[in-house]
Each structure stands twice: as structure tokens, then as C-alpha cells.
Amino acid sequence: VITLGIPCCYFISMYLHTNLLNVDIKEEGFIFTKFYQLYSKYYPNNPLPSEEFLTWFIGFFEGDGTFVIGKHEKYLTIIQPAINKHVLTYICSNLGIGNIDVHSKGNNTLSWSVKNHRQIYLLCLLFNGNLVLPTRLYQLMKFIGYINLILLKNNVNIIKFKDYIKRPSLNDTWILGYTDAKGTFSVNMTKLGTYRVKYILRERYECNKGVLEYILGLFSKEMLHRPQDSKAIMGPGSGSLGAVTQHHNTPNIWLLYIIDNNCKYILSYYNKYKLISKKIDTYNMFRDILVSDSINLNDIKYISKSMGNINRALQG
Numbered sequence: 001v002i003t004l005g006i007p008c009c010y011f012i013s014m015y016l017h018t019n020l021l022n023v024d025i026k027e028e029g030f031i032f033t034k035f036y037q038l039y040s041k042y043y044p045n046n047p048l049p050s051e052e053f054l055t056w057f058i059g060f061f062e063g064d065g066t067f068v069i070g071k072h073e074k075y076l077t078i079i080q081p082a083i084n085k086h087v088l089t090y091i092c093s094n095l096g097i098g099n100i101d102v103h104s105k106g107n108n109t110l111s112w113s114v115k116n117h118r119q120i121y122l123l124c125l126l127f128n129g130n131l132v133l134p135t136r137l138y139q140l141m142k143f144i145g146y147i148n149l150i151l152l153k154n155n156v157n158i159i160k161f162k163d164y165i166k167r168p169s170l171n172d173t174w175i176l177g178y179t180d181a182k183g184t185f186s187v188n189m190t191k192l193g194t195y196r197v198k199y200i201l202r203e204r205y206e207c208n209k210g211v212l213e214y215i216l217g218l219f220s221k222e223m224l225h226r227p228q229d230s231k232a233i234m235g236p237g238s239g240s241l242g243a244v245t246q247h248h249n250t251p252n253i254w255l256l257y258i259i260d261n262n263c264k265y266i267l268s269y270y271n272k273y274k275l276i277s278k279k280i281d282t283y284n285m286f287r288d289i290l291v292s293d294s295i296n297l298n299d300i301k302y303i304s305k306s307m308g309n310i311n312r313a314l315q316g
Contacts, residue, residue: 024164056177063181129162185286
């Protein structure tokens with residue numbers, strides 16, 4: 001029984017503190033069969049959450065969620081600034097599980113948490129085999145190890161852990177959910193009186209860098225499919241819209257960034273799939289500047305300030 005916990009901690013430590021990326025990738029879409037089967041059994045009167053929502057939710061949880069392993073409690077939670085309360089309500093209403101509570105009055109944050117054992121089991125089935133970030137895979141391994149120990153003690157079938165990750169695409173909503181958690185749309189004024197448009201995704205740990213590079217590759221293909229647009233500026237690496245680099249001030253933080261006119265190649269995805277968080281407001285302003293043929297500098301200054309206020313509120 002002890003081995004259920006120890007290997008998980010060992011693999012997480014080994015994985016997060018080395019540059020080795022020894023994880024399998026399944027070249028297939030997100031699969032929700034087992035989740036749907038159990039959800040229908042637990043909640044026969046509830047409508048099934050859509051695949052579009054579930055894929056968004058996985059991306060959002062991988063960005064902002066936490067597997068909590070306390071001495072007395074094991075549960076899942078997502079903490080958000082109050083400005084994003086509607087996101088937690090959206091999750092709660094679509095899944096039909098979990099509770100929303102005040103997390104910190106001082107920081108003005110709320111939390112959505114799932115502590116019911118049956119509901120935790122259900123979410124483990126959802127995440128198992130459907131995660132994208134390598135670090136999240138090994139965090140789930142550890143979490144499932146503890147949950148399986150509880151299941152064994154209660155003579156319940158354990159969860160067979162799936163030790164591989166998936167790849168998102170521009171035809172699903174994982175990147176959308178991840179952007180709602182980790183993305184930034186901004187317009188910044190320069191000292192020369194001009195402006196820069198920026199799209200950024202950020203993530204911790206070098207072992208997750210490959211996911212950011214993969215997402216950048218997906219958006220770069222959008223550019224290659226439209227070679228008639230001569231305004232695209234190649235980033236580092238042939239055929240790349242931008243770059244993935246280490247944050248210059250913060251160790252172990254990696255940034256995917258696309259700037260200025262190249263940002264036009266992400267618009268088709270975010271126009272097709274709508275952001276749920278307050279970032280939809282910054283995206284709309286970001287998009288309007290990119291597609292406008294005539295916008296004056298005073299308007300851009302106002303938009304830049306508005307976007308900055310929202311981004312700061314989201315960061316807490």
C-alpha cells in the first residue's frame with residue numbers, strides 16, 4: 001500500500017528538477033467516455049456537459065487549478081479574483097458539482113472546490129488521459145495515488161493511471177481554457193509615442209516549454225496557410241510567428257509571445273471560440289486595434305490603460 005504514494009513523489013521530484021522530458025504523447029483527441037458513463041450514473045437527470053466545455057475546463061484547470069493533498073483532506077480547487085466570479089459559476093453550473101466560497105477577503109478572491117469523494121473520483125476520470133502539461137500529469141499521478149489508497153481501504157475499484165499527455169489543436173477549446181487562465185492580451189505605449197500589441201502565454205518549468213512551443217507552431221501554421229499576407233514578421237526559427245523564451249526577471253517562468261501584426265494570425269481561433277473570463281474584454285480591444293485601418297493615438301492610449309487595469313485586476 002505504501003508504494004502508491006512514494007513513487008509519485010519520486011517521479012514528481014525527478015521530473016520537475018531536471019531537463020529530461022520522458023513522457024509519452026498520445027496523438028489523439030480528448031476522450032470522455034468513462035467520465036460520461038459515470039456522470040450519467042451519478043446524475044441521470046442532469047444534461048451531460050458538452051465536449052467543448054470539458055476541453056475548455058481541462059485547459060483552464062491545468063492553468064489555474066490545484067490538486068490539494070493535505071494531511072486530512074484531498075480535494076480539487078480553482079482560485080480566482082472576484083472579477084472572474086462568473087467563471088466559477090460557469091464551471092459549477094456546467095458540471096453540476098462543487099461549491100463556490102470566499103477564499104480570501106483580503107485578496108478579494110473566490111474558490112470553486114470539490115471535496116465530495118464521488119465527485120473527486122469523477123473528475124479524476126475526466127483528467128486521466130486528457131492532460132496536456134507534463135507537470136500536471138505527474139501531479140495527477142500523485143493525487144490519484146492517494147485517492148486509490150482511499151478506494152482500496154473502502155474496497156472500491158481503483159483508477160488505472162494513464163501515463164501520457166495529449167496535444168491540443170486549433171479545433172478544440174483546450175488552448176481557450178488555458179488562455180483564460182494563463183494568457184494576456186495587451187497594448188503598450190512606447191517611449192517613442194508608438195505602441196506594441198502583445199499576446200502572451202506563460203507557464204512554469206522548462207519541462208512545460210514544449211507545450212508552449214507546440215501552441216506557437218499551431219498558430220504559425222495559420223501564417224503559412226496564408227502566404228499572401230506579406231506583413232507577417234518571422235520570429236526566431238523558420239516560419240515562426242513569435243518565440244518561447246525564459247522570463248528575464250523570474251527564474252523557471254517561460255513565455256510564449258507574439259507581437260504586433262503577427263497577432264492577426266491568432267484571431268481566427270479566438271473569434272471561433274469565445275473566452276469565458278474577463279479576458280474577453282481585453283481580447284476585444286486587442287482585436288479591434290489589430291483590424292482597424294484608422295485608429296488615432298489618443299484612442300490607443302485609452303485602450304492601453306483600460307486593458308492594463310483589467311490585466312492588473314486579473315493578476316490580483
